[in-house]
Amino acid sequence: MKKFLAVLHARNMEFLRDRSALAWNLAMPFMLVIGLAFTFSSSDKELYKIGVIGGIEKLHSVAPALQATQHLQFIAYDDLNAAIAKVEHHQMDMLLDVSGAPKYWVNSNSPNGYLLERIVWGTEGTHFAQQLVQGAEIRYVDWFLPGILGMNMMFACLFGVGFVIVRYRKNGFLKRLKATPLGAFQFLFAQLVSRLLLIMVITTIVYSGCNLFIEFNMQGSYWTLLLVTTLGAMSMISIGLLIAARTASEELAGGLLNLTTWPMMLLSGAWFSLEGAQAWVQKLSLIFPLTHMISAARAIMNEGATLSQVMPHVLVLATMSVIFIAIGAFIFKWE
Amino acid sequence: MSPIITATNLVKQYPGVLAVAGIDLAIPQGLCFGLLGPNGAGKTTTIEMLEGIQQQTSGTVLYKGEPLGARYREEVGIQFQHTALQEFLTVRETLELFKQLYRRTLPIPELIALCSLADILERDTRKLSGGQRQRLLLALALINDPELIFLDEPTTGLDPQARRNFWDLIKLVKSRNKTIVLTTHYMEEAYALCDEIAIMDKGRIVSQGTPTHLLAEHFADVVLQIPVADAGSKLAELGLNVMPTGEMTEIRTNRLHHVLQLLINNGVNLDRLRIRAWTLEDLFINVTGKKLKP
Numbered sequence: 001m002k003k004f005l006a007v008l009h010a011r012n013m014e015f016l017r018d019r020s021a022l023a024w025n026l027a028m029p030f031m032l033v034i035g036l037a038f039t040f041s042s043s044d045k046e047l048y049k050i051g052v053i054g055g056i057e058k059l060h061s062v063a064p065a066l067q068a069t070q071h072l073q074f075i076a077y078d079d080l081n082a083a084i085a086k087v088e089h090h091q092m093d094m095l096l097d098v099s100g101a102p103k104y105w106v107n108s109n110s111p112n113g114y115l116l117e118r119i120v121w122g123t124e125g126t127h128f129a130q131q132l133v134q135g136a137e138i139r140y141v142d143w144f145l146p147g148i149l150g151m152n153m154m155f156a157c158l159f160g161v162g163f164v165i166v167r168y169r170k171n172g173f174l175k176r177l178k179a180t181p182l183g184a185f186q187f188l189f190a191q192l193v194s195r196l197l198l199i200m201v202i203t204t205i206v207y208s209g210c211n212l213f214i215e216f217n218m219q220g221s222y223w224t225l226l227l228v229t230t231l232g233a234m235s236m237i238s239i240g241l242l243i244a245a246r247t248a249s250e251e252l253a254g255g256l257l258n259l260t261t262w263p264m265m266l267l268s269g270a271w272f273s274l275e276g277a278q279a280w281v282q283k284l285s286l287i288f289p290l291t292h293m294i295s296a297a298r299a300i301m302n303e304g305a306t307l308s309q310v311m312p313h314v315l316v317l318a319t320m321s322v323i324f325i326a327i328g329a330f331i332f333k334w335e
Numbered sequence: 336m337s338p339i340i341t342a343t344n345l346v347k348q349y350p351g352v353l354a355v356a357g358i359d360l361a362i363p364q365g366l367c368f369g370l371l372g373p374n375g376a377g378k379t380t381t382i383e384m385l386e387g388i389q390q391q392t393s394g395t396v397l398y399k400g401e402p403l404g405a406r407y408r409e410e411v412g413i414q415f416q417h418t419a420l421q422e423f424l425t426v427r428e429t430l431e432l433f434k435q436l437y438r439r440t441l442p443i444p445e446l447i448a449l450c451s452l453a454d455i456l457e458r459d460t461r462k463l464s465g466g467q468r469q470r471l472l473l474a475l476a477l478i479n480d481p482e483l484i485f486l487d488e489p490t491t492g493l494d495p496q497a498r499r500n501f502w503d504l505i506k507l508v509k510s511r512n513k514t515i516v517l518t519t520h521y522m523e524e525a526y527a528l529c530d531e532i533a534i535m536d537k538g539r540i541v542s543q544g545t546p547t548h549l550l551a552e553h554f555a556d557v558v559l560q561i562p563v564a565d566a567g568s569k570l571a572e573l574g575l576n577v578m579p580t581g582e583m584t585e586i587r588t589n590r591l592h593h594v595l596q597l598l599i600n601n602g603v604n605l606d607r608l609r610i611r612a613w614t615l616e617d618l619f620i621n622v623t624g625k626k627l628k629p
Contacts, residue, residue: 006435010421010428017423171419176475178388179413180436181405335388 003182007190015198025160025198029152029206034213036144047073048116049092051083054099062098065123072119085303087113088135091143091273094120096128103129142217146297147270149207153199153229154236154264154290158257161195161240166253169244169335178334185329192237192325199233200226219304225297228310231317232293238324239289245332264290292316339364339483339514340385345394347380347538354380356538357394362531364482367505367515369529371522371615373623377538378518379416379487385516386413386485398483409438412481414472416488416518420460426471427456430478437479450474450504466497473504484508486517490524502527522615532615536623546615553621554613556589565604573597585611 016022048071052059056076059067067074075092077083086092087105093112095105104120106113120128168174177187210216218225239260247253267274267281268290274282285291296313299305307314338361347355355377362368372378383389385396387403398407420429430447434440447453450470455463463471469489476484486505490498498521505528509515519525525532526546533543542549561570566584570577575594578585588594591610598605 002435006432010424010432013428014421014423168419172415172417173419173421175388176413176415176418176420177436179386179408179411179415180433181408181438182436 004186004190007182007187008194011191011194012198015194025156025202026205029149029203030209032148032152033141033145033206033210036141036148047071048094048112048119049073049075050116051075051077051086051092051095053077053080053083053095053097058098059096062102063096063120063124063128066120069119069123072116084133088133089302090135101129102127103131105131105133108132108134139217141214142302143298144271145207145210145216146294146301147268149203150229150232150268150290150294150297151265151270152206153203153233153293154261156199156202157195157233157236158240158243158261160199161191161237162244162247162253162257163250165191165241165244166247166250169248169333170250174334184332184334188241188325188329188332192234192241195237195240196230196233199237200230203229216301218301220300220306224305224307224310225300227307228293228296228300228314228317231314231321232289232297235289235293235317235320235324238321238328241328241332242324245328248335264288267291269294286316289317289320337364338362339399340516341397341400342381342385343395343397345381345384345396346392347377347384347389348392354538355384355391358535358538358540360385360533360540362514362516364514365512366530367509367517367528369525369532370516370518370535371520371525371532371619372518372535376535376623378535381535382485382487382516382518386411388413409479410482412476412479412484414469414476414484414486414489416491418472420471422461424460425457426452426460426463429460429471430474433475433478439480440478441480446474446478449477449507464497465493466500469493469497469501470504473501473508477508481513483514483516486515488518488520491520498524522619526615534619534622542618542622549618550613550615553618556587557591558611558613559586559588559591559594560584560609560611561586561598561603561605562607565607567603569601569603573601 050072052074056074059074066072077095080097083092083095084105087095087107087110090107090110090112093106093110094116097103097105104117106117117130165174207216240257243256243260244253247256265271267285268288269285270290274285292313296305296310296317299310340360340362342358342360345355345358345360346353358381370378370382380389384391387396387407396403398411421432424432427443430443430452434443441449447456450473452467452470452474455467455471458467460468460471473486473489476486489505490501493501502524505515505517509528515528517525517528529546531543531545532549533540535541542553544552560583563579563582563584570584570586575597576587578587586594595605
């Protein structure tokens with residue numbers, strides 16, 4: 001424990017005294033959140049999103065004229081309650097249920113819902129029964145905040161740990177530590193905890209700071225959010241440790257880290273929803289810890305999801321953390 | 336004296352390169368043992384296998400008669416040739432960090448005094464001069480009060496003054512009955528510090544013993560040095576073993592009295608005559624056929 005604490009303290013000091021790195025770690029997410037909030041706060045959508053319960057194929061026979069209308073995006077859903085919640089939060093403009101007697105849900109406060117209702121009447125007549133829901137809109141900034149913070153955490157976790165360990169190995173510091181009684185697991189765990197503490201503190205500062213300007217939506221529990229983000233950060237740090245476990249070249253490490261971060265950035269739903277994407281893309285996205293962290297954080301913040309509701313994500317993140325750090329410690333080389 | 340560390344038929348094979356080709360060593364306790372050799376001779380590979388940093392391809396290394404293990408890490412001190420420290424820490428913080436990694440340690444104030452670190456304690460380790468940095472690295476190697484200390488080219492890159500100061504430090508450590516294994520390019524360093532040396536070439540030990548013994552064994556003659564201007568052209572006619580070396584003419588002989596008489600009889604000016612002692616550098620060239628390059 002004494003050794004672990006000594007290495008942890010030293011790494012924390014190194015990070016906190018590296019003012020340029022610290023400033024960048026704080027400034028970048030601030031700039032991203034604030035910048036994107038202003039950029040996209042009044043953006044117009046070209047497509048109307050319509051959820052479909054009962055299958056897109058059946059929609060073809062029930063509402064062919066509607067389906068042939070341009071600029072509409074149909075997304076299949078199985079879970080009626082989850083789909084209705086999306087209409088409530090203005091994340092979806094309309095929900096159609098063609099599994100039985102045709103009916104639709106729109107949000108009485110949604111302009112898009114109002115317009116879509118007219119389109120349905122114009123194309124299909126009135127054989128769809130109207131169902132109304134109510135609920136305040138979830139702003140784009142509320143939707144993308146977990147994504148942007150998650151993405152920033154991902155970069156800080158992977159590059160912050162991966163590059164640092166490769167640098168230690170390259171400049172001989174790891175070799176110096178190898179000559180001491182310090183164990184590989186103690187060293188790696190100290191790196192993990194150090195990075196985790198720093199990331200959580202920085203993310204909290206960024207969230208709180210941005211919240212002063214943009215009052216974010218928060219429907220759920222901060223404790224549940226803390227658990228999800230902590231596990232998410234741990235799993236991504238573990239990936240960084242895994243990549244750095246044997247790599248001695250910063251160029252190779254950079255390539256491997258980019259190879260890991262780019263698919264995560266594009267396919268984890270950080271920037272855009274994958275609801276309309278092909279099924280295999282949605283399945284592929286589930287191998288990334290960032291997907292689980294962002295999905296759970298969005299559910300907690302925007303829909304008030306409880307711990308039990310996000311438990312599948314929590315379990316996946318915890319399992320990933322354990323597996324990655326175990327493999328990383330097993331294959332770790334000091335030199 | 337019983338050996339503190341022994342190596343038996345130590346071999347290190349890299350793909351396509353035999354770095355160490357079967358070395359046997361037994362280093363007695365309390366001795367300063369020097370490992371010398373040209374670049375690529377296998378010194379660092381050998382010392383790193385003795386340190387337990389590199390795994391040998393075959394052969395055994397025993398510390399106090401036992402294979403290297405957790406106890407070894409606690410009782411050995413190492414100063415690597417190339418190393419880095421945690422950045423953004425002061426000298427004091429670096430000492431504190433390494434102190435926490437061992438069970439048994441020297442008191443920090445004692446280390447500070449021993450390695451003359453008092454003036455630089457609060458300095459960022461990235462801002463140390465070469466000599467200050469080497470003193471800190473030596474302090475880290477001594478922090479666990481080791482019985483066996485490895486110093487891999489500890490004075491390479493230091494100016495002559497800093498090097499001599501470092502020698503004094505090593506002598507001080509040696510006076511505490513520590514066993515030191517030292518590699519160096521500097522022959523005068525080996526002569527000043529080492530009780531016993533081994534010269535390596537092409538992965539093998541080609542000569543081993545005390546410096547005095549090795550010099551006596553390899554050189555039975557002496558070297559006379561006469562400025563070229565004083566020697567004139569007569570020396571070549573006298574049938575002497577003459578070697579011109581820049582501004583001096585060197586005469587190698589094991590019949591000193593006879594040669595001196597010959598030079599006097601032939602009117603050679605001996606006012607600036609010098610008798611040069613054989614050095615470890617001569618020995619090194621003699622056994623390896625190579626010059627040392629620091």
